[in-house]
Amino acid sequence: MSKKEPVIVYWSPYSNPHRVSYVNLLCEPPKKVLTTIGSPVSNKKASYHNCRSLQNLMKNTYIIPAPLSSKLKISGSFEEPFLTTDNNLWNARSASLDKRYSVDYDFSWIFFSEEQVTLRETHPYMHNTAFSKSGYLASGSFEINKWFRPINITFNLWEDHNSIEVIEKEPLCYVEFETLDNRPVILKQFELTEDMYNYCTQALITSKNILSFESLESLYSRFIGSNRHKKIAKLIKQNLL
Numbered sequence: 001m002s003k004k005e006p007v008i009v010y011w012s013p014y015s016n017p018h019r020v021s022y023v024n025l026l027c028e029p030p031k032k033v034l035t036t037i038g039s040p041v042s043n044k045k046a047s048y049h050n051c052r053s054l055q056n057l058m059k060n061t062y063i064i065p066a067p068l069s070s071k072l073k074i075s076g077s078f079e080e081p082f083l084t085t086d087n088n089l090w091n092a093r094s095a096s097l098d099k100r101y102s103v104d105y106d107f108s109w110i111f112f113s114e115e116q117v118t119l120r121e122t123h124p125y126m127h128n129t130a131f132s133k134s135g136y137l138a139s140g141s142f143e144i145n146k147w148f149r150p151i152n153i154t155f156n157l158w159e160d161h162n163s164i165e166v167i168e169k170e171p172l173c174y175v176e177f178e179t180l181d182n183r184p185v186i187l188k189q190f191e192l193t194e195d196m197y198n199y200c201t202q203a204l205i206t207s208k209n210i211l212s213f214e215s216l217e218s219l220y221s222r223f224i225g226s227n228r229h230k231k232i233a234k235l236i237k238q239n240l241l
Contacts (some may be wrong), residue, residue, distance in 0.1 A: 006186040007115050007179045008238045014108040014150035017194040023067075027107065029177060030187060032061035037126055060178070060185050063124060063166065065172035069109055074101045074157070089166075101118070101157045105166055108150040110192065110200070111175070114233050118178040119144045121151045124171035131155060134164040137173050144177075146220035148232050149200055151175070192237040193217070196232065200201045203228075 012025040013020075031059040034055070040047035048054060070089040078095035083103070091104040111119055123137040131137075133156035142149070152174050155164055166172070177185045203223075223229060 001080065003225065004183060006184045007113060007117060007177070008188055009144070009177055010112045010187045010190050010240075012110055012190050012192045014039050014110040014192060014197075014200070017192070017197050018200060020192055023107070024191075026067035027109075028065045028067070028169075029107075030064050033057075033058045033061045033063055033126065033174060036063055036171065043078075046238060059182065061174055061176040062187075063110060063127070064173050064175060064234070065169045066105075066166050066172050067168065069166060069168040071163070072103065073102060074162045075162060081113075092123065096154075097156055100135075100159050101162060102138075103155055103157070103164065105153040105155065105172065106171050107172075110150040110196075111144045112232060113145045113147055113177075114229070115145060116180055117144050118142070119151070120176040120178065122174045122176065124174050127171045128164040130153045130167045131170075134158060134161045139173075142216055143220060146217070147223055148196075148228065149204060156200070173230075189241045190236045191241055193235060193239055196235055199232070 007088050011030065013023045015023040032111060036050075040049040068087070071086050072090050073084040074081045074082070074092075078099065078101060080094065081092050081101055081103070083092050089106045091106050093104055096102045118141055120139070120141040120212050121137070121229060122139045123132075135155045138154040138156055151173075157164060203222060
């Protein structure tokens, strides 16, 4: 197999099945980071865009644009905060860090691959987003060929901050796909079905409430051992867009 042969990464906005059409109408596809950081200086060969190290770093890195704008104020306890917002696009959550509010922006996405791919979700550090003034995106990584779960947009606010704003089309996060031999990726969209959603719900409940202290490696083993990867791959291919 050629090292340059692309890896297929399947993706979809993630939501309750009764909201699938609504969410898909709002959500734009992920975009390559290098297409969103501004235009290079004309007639300048040594531009930032042409930097080999930047190209290598951002080769398989995408932004997820915010579907809708929203402002939020948070009050009350850190464990059970009260939310005041201009629309219903936020979910309260107990604090993750001492004396700092945490909150979820109510949109999620899900990715899957049949080949080995590690997804990294990070704060959009090369973009001057409105929410960066108030806090940062909770980040993490996992292997999307071994675990089928959504990525969420969770913010941890800076200490002494109690408000946050998201602006439509600004990057919510960076999503990087690490592949074997640094192969490129191709994104293919699918329609999330009720079967896929039910699997995620059951798997997340199991991992949080029943297997709450198990490692990712153990969860990967359960996913592969139960042949869920084959079931998910089959469902996705039946629902490509």
